[in-house]
Amino acid sequence: MSSPSPVFDASTLEVVCQGLGFxxxxxxxPDGTVLLVDIKKQCLTRVLADGSQQLVANVPGGPNGAAVxxxxxxxxxxxxxxxxxxxxLPNGQxxxxxxxxxxxxxxxxxxxxxxxxxxxxxxxxECEISTDMTGLGPRAPKEFPSRSELRGxxxxxxxxxxxxxIADFGKSRPRDKDxxxxxxxxxxxxxxxxxxxxxxxxxxxxLSPAGDRLYVSLTFRRQLLYWELDGxxxxxxxxTTIDGSYVLNAAMPGDLDSIKVDEQGxxxxxxxxxxxxxxxxxxxxxxxxxGEILEFFEIAIPGKFVPMPSxxxxxxxxxxxxxITCGGSDILAKVRTSIAGLRxxx
Numbered sequence: 001m002s003s004p005s006p007v008f009d010a011s012t013l014e015v016v017c018q019g020l021g022f023x024x025x026x027x028x029x030p031d032g033t034v035l036l037v038d039i040k041k042q043c044l045t046r047v048l049a050d051g052s053q054q055l056v057a058n059v060p061g062g063p064n065g066a067a068v069x070x071x072x073x074x075x076x077x078x079x080x081x082x083x084x085x086x087x088x089l090p091n092g093q094x095x096x097x098x099x100x101x102x103x104x105x106x107x108x109x110x111x112x113x114x115x116x117x118x119x120x121x122x123x124x125x126e127c128e129i130s131t132d133m134t135g136l137g138p139r140a141p142k143e144f145p146s147r148s149e150l151r152g153x154x155x156x157x158x159x160x161x162x163x164x165x166i167a168d169f170g171k172s173r174p175r176d177k178d179x180x181x182x183x184x185x186x187x188x189x190x191x192x193x194x195x196x197x198x199x200x201x202x203x204x205x206x207l208s209p210a211g212d213r214l215y216v217s218l219t220f221r222r223q224l225l226y227w228e229l230d231g232x233x234x235x236x237x238x239x240t241t242i243d244g245s246y247v248l249n250a251a252m253p254g255d256l257d258s259i260k261v262d263e264q265g266x267x268x269x270x271x272x273x274x275x276x277x278x279x280x281x282x283x284x285x286x287x288x289x290x291g292e293i294l295e296f297f298e299i300a301i302p303g304k305f306v307p308m309p310s311x312x313x314x315x316x317x318x319x320x321x322x323x324i325t326c327g328g329s330d331i332l333a334k335v336r337t338s339i340a341g342l343r344x345x346x
Contacts, residue, residue, distance in 0.1 A: 007286050008297035012336040017051035023325040025066035028315025037063035065155035068346045070162040074113045077153035080105045095328040101171035108150035123189040130194045151178045155205050155258050158345040161232035167205040184233035204259030217256040224248040249291045258311035262339045265289040270309050278307040314341025
């Protein structure tokens, strides 16, 4: 049996721009520019086709994920910030590593930015706790708190009904880390509720083309999980698992960051530190809806290590240009793909 044709055309890989801090959450805009959040520089940046950068807005804390909402505004997951370390590599390159909760951390949040006015508004800093585990039975006694602080919102995805799912990665400290989950929220600030808990390091989050599956990447477990959905914000749990999940793939080649889905339903998981070392390149692992690994695309750029890539999106008239934020190595790259990316809800 012949192997499937590669999704990524490595011969087209090129650097769009350099000099970013730790970029995340790319959004390809209709005018050909790319918006991205920068966790280290604490801002939202616009990258033009010629690679030049424009500051759109300062976003204090740790802007980690971004998406266009149904009202045209930019919704941002803010993880509250990291303490940053500079790690020198043998080739003279220095990469930025954000590991522990920032010393001035005041909490995580979901924010919204109006591009026309520049107004940045915080709409959520906590969520309502579920009383059960995705419908599988009692989770906690009634005397437990009814609400919980957002710890480190990492990424978000909108559905066709105008609501959005949030993965909360949590924060770590030298001797402990948070246990977090996945939430569903409305854009008007009226509703945010925990839907999946507990999870160990939920990072990327995406929906299937039909909107009937919610995918989540678990960074340190190197797993892709999914939950079946029966409506906006509504999970139809797997009756054989405690958290209602199904395992898509538990044999990924490296720790996982954010994920996106292409129009054929394949999950593209940004894969960091495949060999648990910053002295090699990260990449993107493509996994079919049946759980088969179709390809690992290495982000190989001459003269640089590209460890710790963070996220991707598709742009261009045919949505076959993948933009990859290479967080640790300060660059935005682009590469052509044989399959178009799934068009975002908005």
